[in-house]
Amino acid sequence: MNRTGLFVALSLALIIGVVFGIYPELDLKLAALFYDPKTHSFPLKLDGYASFARDAAMWVAWGLALPSIIALVVKLIRPDRPLLVRGRTMAFLLLTLSLSAIVLSNLTFKSHWGRPRPVVVTEFAGDLPFVPWWDPRGRCGRNCSFFSGEGATAFWTLAPAALTPPVVRPFAYAAATLFGLATSVLRMAFGGHFFTDIAAAGLVTFLVIWLAHSYIYRWPSTRLSDEAIDAALTRFAWPGYRLMRRLLRRRREPGASPAA
Secondary structure (H helix, E strand, O other): HHHHHHHHHHHHHHHHHHHHOOOOOOHHHHHHOOOOOOOOOOHHHHHHHHHHHHHHHHHHHHHHHHHHHHHHHHHHOOOOOOOOHHHHHHHHHHHHHHHHHHHHHHHHHHHHHHOOOHHHHHOOOOOOOOOOOOOOOOOOOOOOOOOOOHHHHHOHHHHHHOOOOOOOOHHHHEEEEEHHHHHHHHHHHOOOOOHHOOOHHHHHHHHHHHHHHHHHHHHHOOOOHHHHHHHHHHHHHHHHHHHHHHHHHHHHHOOOOOOO
């Protein structure tokens, strides 16, 4: 997560955005590689193995986040106990996953950027007109194409890769990038997304991860510590914890009614 990576990502965003903005038909040509005009469908969408691979990719990503999710839930229930994982690790992984795959993709762009998916545009036997990546005025009503939520989730594996030991980190970055690309191309093959949808997913996710990593780990003015995050969660959850203990104590007192 250095400045070179940021420069490469921003350069790719500029090049892809300009090229596909000037020549939006490139999105259609790339999507057509996976389309069968004889059956008027995207055949791989019906393949059982491909569907399993799609689901498995999401299991892998969320599996990497699961220890941090469990640690947060346990901490909120028992704030008197220390976090099960390092505070910065938990904050970094859950913050980046929430922002990239949930907030920005599904709750923001996909809900308000009306770009139809390839499978429903007229060029592929659908009933909605194609619109380029930059145009939010498409006729898709909900769960639209721009940008890919599953692609963002797959590319999010760059976040745990950023926390690996320096000696293996380049290989972890390469594996996460290949994982994100493979998962995203599979979404294209299903007719679920255009190339610019998955490119935006990868680039936005990388930017979120880069900023969060800098904020939590690198920038002196904002750098956090594991202890500070643990203490903040303790303060947040402590009032609820004390309330629950009082309620449980009252239920155990002699003469207390079952509904008390």
